Amino acid sequence: MNLDSKIPAGPLNEKWSKHKFNLKLVNPANKRKYDVIVVGTGLAGASAAASLGELGYNVKAFCFQDSPRRAHSIAAQGGINAAKNYQNDGDSIYRLFYDTIKGGDYRAREGNVHRLAEVSVNIIDQCVAQGVPFAREYGGLLSNRSFGGAQVSRTFYARGQTGQQLLLGAYSALNRQISNGKVKMYNRTEMLDVVVVDGKARGIITRDLVTGKIEAHAAHAVLLCTGGYGNVFYLSTNAKGSNVTAAWRAHKKGALFGNPCFTQIHPTCIPVSGDHQSKLTLMSESLRNDGRVWVPKTAIKGLKAADAVRIPETDRDYFLERRYPSFGNLVPRDVASRNAKYVCDEGRGVGTTGLAVFLDFSDAIKRDGRHVIEAKYGNLFDMYRQITGDNPYEVPMMIYPAVHYTMGGLWVDYNLMTTVPGLYALGEANFSDHGANRLGASALMQGLADGYFIIPYTIGDYLAGMSWEKMSTDRAEFKEAITNVQQRVGKMLQIKGAKTVDQLHRELGLTMWEYCGMSRSESGLLTAKKKIQELKTEFWSNVNILGSANELNQELEKAGRVADFIELGELMVDDALNRSESCGGHFREESQTPDGEALRKDDQYAYVAAWEYKGENQPEELHKENLVFENVKLTQRSYK
Amino acid sequence: MKITVKVWRQANSQAKGGFKTYQLDHVSTDMSFLEMFDVLNAQLIRKGEDPIAFDHDCREGICGMCSMVINGRPHGPLQTTTCQLHMRTFKDGDTITVEPWRANAFPVLKDLVVDRTAFDRIQQSGGYVSVNTGGVPDANEIPIPKKVADEAFDAATCIGCGACVAACKNASAMLFVGAKVSQYALLPQGKPERKERAERMVAQMDAEGFGACTNTRACEAECPKGIKITNIARLNREYLGAVFTSYEVETGGGGE
Numbered sequence: 001m002n003l004d005s006k007i008p009a010g011p012l013n014e015k016w017s018k019h020k021f022n023l024k025l026v027n028p029a030n031k032r033k034y035d036v037i038v039v040g041t042g043l044a045g046a047s048a049a050a051s052l053g054e055l056g057y058n059v060k061a062f063c064f065q066d067s068p069r070r071a072h073s074i075a076a077q078g079g080i081n082a083a084k085n086y087q088n089d090g091d092s093i094y095r096l097f098y099d100t101i102k103g104g105d106y107r108a109r110e111g112n113v114h115r116l117a118e119v120s121v122n123i124i125d126q127c128v129a130q131g132v133p134f135a136r137e138y139g140g141l142l143s144n145r146s147f148g149g150a151q152v153s154r155t156f157y158a159r160g161q162t163g164q165q166l167l168l169g170a171y172s173a174l175n176r177q178i179s180n181g182k183v184k185m186y187n188r189t190e191m192l193d194v195v196v197v198d199g200k201a202r203g204i205i206t207r208d209l210v211t212g213k214i215e216a217h218a219a220h221a222v223l224l225c226t227g228g229y230g231n232v233f234y235l236s237t238n239a240k241g242s243n244v245t246a247a248w249r250a251h252k253k254g255a256l257f258g259n260p261c262f263t264q265i266h267p268t269c270i271p272v273s274g275d276h277q278s279k280l281t282l283m284s285e286s287l288r289n290d291g292r293v294w295v296p297k298t299a300i301k302g303l304k305a306a307d308a309v310r311i312p313e314t315d316r317d318y319f320l321e322r323r324y325p326s327f328g329n330l331v332p333r334d335v336a337s338r339n340a341k342y343v344c345d346e347g348r349g350v351g352t353t354g355l356a357v358f359l360d361f362s363d364a365i366k367r368d369g370r371h372v373i374e375a376k377y378g379n380l381f382d383m384y385r386q387i388t389g390d391n392p393y394e395v396p397m398m399i400y401p402a403v404h405y406t407m408g409g410l411w412v413d414y415n416l417m418t419t420v421p422g423l424y425a426l427g428e429a430n431f432s433d434h435g436a437n438r439l440g441a442s443a444l445m446q447g448l449a450d451g452y453f454i455i456p457y458t459i460g461d462y463l464a465g466m467s468w469e470k471m472s473t474d475r476a477e478f479k480e481a482i483t484n485v486q487q488r489v490g491k492m493l494q495i496k497g498a499k500t501v502d503q504l505h506r507e508l509g510l511t512m513w514e515y516c517g518m519s520r521s522e523s524g525l526l527t528a529k530k531k532i533q534e535l536k537t538e539f540w541s542n543v544n545i546l547g548s549a550n551e552l553n554q555e556l557e558k559a560g561r562v563a564d565f566i567e568l569g570e571l572m573v574d575d576a577l578n579r580s581e582s583c584g585g586h587f588r589e590e591s592q593t594p595d596g597e598a599l600r601k602d603d604q605y606a607y608v609a610a611w612e613y614k615g616e617n618q619p620e621e622l623h624k625e626n627l628v629f630e631n632v633k634l635t636q637r638s639y640k
Numbered sequence: 641m642k643i644t645v646k647v648w649r650q651a652n653s654q655a656k657g658g659f660k661t662y663q664l665d666h667v668s669t670d671m672s673f674l675e676m677f678d679v680l681n682a683q684l685i686r687k688g689e690d691p692i693a694f695d696h697d698c699r700e701g702i703c704g705m706c707s708m709v710i711n712g713r714p715h716g717p718l719q720t721t722t723c724q725l726h727m728r729t730f731k732d733g734d735t736i737t738v739e740p741w742r743a744n745a746f747p748v749l750k751d752l753v754v755d756r757t758a759f760d761r762i763q764q765s766g767g768y769v770s771v772n773t774g775g776v777p778d779a780n781e782i783p784i785p786k787k788v789a790d791e792a793f794d795a796a797t798c799i800g801c802g803a804c805v806a807a808c809k810n811a812s813a814m815l816f817v818g819a820k821v822s823q824y825a826l827l828p829q830g831k832p833e834r835k836e837r838a839e840r841m842v843a844q845m846d847a848e849g850f851g852a853c854t855n856t857r858a859c860e861a862e863c864p865k866g867i868k869i870t871n872i873a874r875l876n877r878e879y880l881g882a883v884f885t886s887y888e889v890e891t892g893g894g895g896e
């Protein structure tokens with residue numbers, strides 16, 4: 001297979017404008033003759049569906065929640081980056097581009113990332129025009145903050161609810177097109193397969209989650225905007241319903257999967273409190289601006305936060321400050337996470353589980369006064385107290401890393417098209433712009449860039465080249481896909497084994513976290529592969545799903561998603577095995593410097609790993625897209 | 641601790657529902673209310689009983705999907721979402737009654753799951769600024785006083801959960817509609833269409849079968865996001881303005 005990224009030739013800052021000019025256009029009068037399916041209405045999907053509806057295409061949009069307003073994007077807290085340089089502090093499109101490429105540890109495409117930085121400025125304009133209430137200064141202009149250790153203040157925010165406000169903006173644009181009749185919205189509907197006809201994506205198969213009805217939908221193109229797959233770890237900061245099913249079904253129909261092992265683990269989450277734990281809650285990383293991370297120098301079993309205040313300074317190990325004197329507590333996410341794991345592995349972790357470290361504000365409160373800390377973090381402190389019952393003004397917080405974001409996803413070219421013609425992937429569902437590690441506040445930017453400003457151009461080029469004749473869902477390809485989906489659902493329901501879906505999902509999560517989490521080794525990954533294969537066998541012989549296919553059946557919904565997660569888990573392990581280097585969020589124990597830091601191997605691994613499905617229980621085939629860096633010089637990260 | 645839960649069970653929208661009582665013997669105080677339901681469901685599945693259907697997604701208090709009436713109060717005894725309620729709020733030996741949102745405009749689909757698409761349709765009727773993608777002015781060309789922006793933000797934090805409707809004896813949706821109308825009425829971007837917006841959203845609200853507001857303030861007391869009743873006052877003025885006159889409302893101030 002020839003992986004053509006279709007990055008236009010020419011100077012970096014002219015690529016996108018030249019490309020836009022060269023793309024074919026669909027005549028305005030003809031747009032209404034084309035149907036587009038948009039699966040997922042988070043930031044990427046809602047912005048795409050609304051923008052395509054405005055242009056005149058007929059859009060059908062789908063989400064599994066009861067309303068598009070509830071997509072997982074709603075939970076993003078921190079902010080959205082844009083190279084506006086409103087602060088006059090030296091930001092520019094080139095700097096945002098450079099920071100993103102470097103932050104991604106040189107595993108993203110220059111062309112894509114530069115385009116992302118270019119359109120970032122339009123996103124803020126668009127959102128403000130929609131009435132998104134970003135934070136403002138007293139003079140009435142927009143406020144910015146520096147986020148995730150960035151040297152410039154380029155992050156726009158809406159208190160701790162940026163994702164919510166951006167999504168409600170996109171949702172309002174979507175609603176306008178629904179009321180104009182240009183978008184037909186299907187809530188509580190899950191896509192379970194892609195239909196490919198003559199090599200092109202021509203539709204999807206869905207299940208109505210209330211009635212159980214399986215249906216076919218035909219279109220001229222299909223957009224997957226279905227989010228990330230962090231829930232393969234069972235516990236993550238993602239919403240409970242976030243899943244890989246749409247992307248995985250597409251993968252099995254021929255779409256290559258890019259860099260599946262690239263996951264981001266966020267250092268500041270509320271630790272697991274017991275076996276009942278169902279999800280993890282992120283605490284904004286801005287907390288590390290004032291909180292100091294520590295554990296006792298020698299292990300104290302079951303150390304409680306209330307007792308920590310009595311431990312003298314001399315017995316505390318502020319391990320980030322000790323190891324990284326120049327960055328201290330502000331080292332990047334992956335470094336902070338890994339170091340927390342190390343001290344816990346040494347037995348120095350705190351709390352009842354021993355899987356936590358302290359994040360201590362007592363010095364900051366002494367220095368600035370409680371009111372200053374309250375003004376900065378009041379809502380986060382309240383949230384922490386509500387969940388844990390501890391008061392962080394008086395005792396240190398306890399935190400532990402948690403899976404947060406997946407940089408991997410469906411491989412797409414510069415036009416956001418997968419390797420299946422007519423099938424596109426947008427937002428977190430694609431692998432595109434973050435390389436091996438995503439910068440804070442860049443996922444919202446990418447989702448909206450894809451939906452508002454990229455797909456409206458690139459899809460026209462594809463549609464202009466095809467007939468607008470509609471396809472009937474009576475065709476054999478649709479019928480066969482429906483039958484396959486029905487059979488799979490039926491098969492699951494018949495098993496009536498001994499384990500619940502959640503139990504199996506939890507087992508998968510533990511394996512992934514242990515062997516394919518913050519730190520990965522060949523032997524561990526091989527163990528994981530074996531365990532996942534066994535789990536797959538167990539799932540298909542021992543899962544217990546009650547109820548029927550023709551009703552609202554939440555266990556059945558979960559089961560379908562877990563079955564796909566299991567298969568994805570194995571591919572993630574294969575990808576992690578193949579990438580015998582440490583880069584970004586992917587740390588291979590075999591590839592470290594003498595002092596234990598990540599060692600990247602550009603001569604061997606400066607490529608995108610794109611995996612091709614080869615059939616049930618067959619090893620997948622690896623394709624490599626070599627990354628070419630014409631503008632930036634590759635350097636090793638150092639935070640010492 | 642040990643807990644008894646009385647839960648509304650209803651097979652589908654047509655079926656007649658009723659309460660069923662379940663016993664849980666090992667509830668940790670650190671569990672969230674929904675995690676207690678996960679444990680209960682696992683227990684039911686092991687016994688071969690249909691697990692209880694309930695809505696949830698983010699479990700972070702922001703998506704607005706979770707929706708249980710707990711001991712007669714939407715989202716339970718604290719002013720928070722169901723997913724953010726923790727079992728430490730209850731005592732060993734407590735009996736907890738759990739029901740779905742009750743309102744004609746929110747029909748029950750199964751057990752605790754209700755259909756809230758009426759809220760979407762209200763938003764579709766006018767809850768937007770009519771701008772297309774592209775061709776908009778630079779963001780800083782629209783300066784907005786911080787006070788106005790903050791107040792618009794307060795209104796915009798509504799999560800669309802529907803607790804206000806569930807709390808109201810008339811099942812009125814005025815707080816939800818008022819929050820959206822206020823956000824746009826306050827902001828300059830929303831001004832050009834404010835008249836039509838208020839008219840259309842109120843008309844849709846009535847068409848969906850939500851009741852009238854009789855100022856009991858039950859909605860405000862239960863709203864997990866602290867949406868203020870002043871938003872209803874603003875909606876009323878916007879609406880009256882829309883129906884009778886075209887006028888300018890003063891917007892800068894809080895406390896109205």
Ligand SMILES: Cc1cc2nc3c(=O)[nH]c(=O)nc-3n(C[C@H](O)[C@H](O)[C@H](O)COP(=O)(O)OP(=O)(O)OC[C@H]3O[C@@H](n4cnc5c(N)ncnc54)[C@H](O)[C@@H]3O)c2cc1C
Nearest residue numbers: 040041042043044064073078079191227427428441443444
């Ligand atoms: C707690 C948290 C905080 C974050 N904070 C930030 C931040 O501050 N800044 C930042 O830039 N990023 C942040 N992120 C990351 C960012 O929020 C996400 O990457 C981004 O919102 C994903 O948007 P999306 O549109 O791609 O997908 P999502 O918002 O996840 O939407 C997915 C959509 O697909 C639908 N869907 C999925 N599968 C199917 C299917 N099979 N059939 C039908 N529909 C389906 C869903 O219903 C939903 O509508 C955060 C993430 C988390 C978890």
Ligand code: SF4
Nearest residue numbers: 798799801802804863
């Ligand atoms: S106004 Fe409050 S209670 Fe009503 S939907 Fe919004 S957040 Fe929920």
Ligand code: FES
Nearest residue numbers: 697699704706723
């Ligand atoms: S589950 Fe999202 S608000 Fe409760």
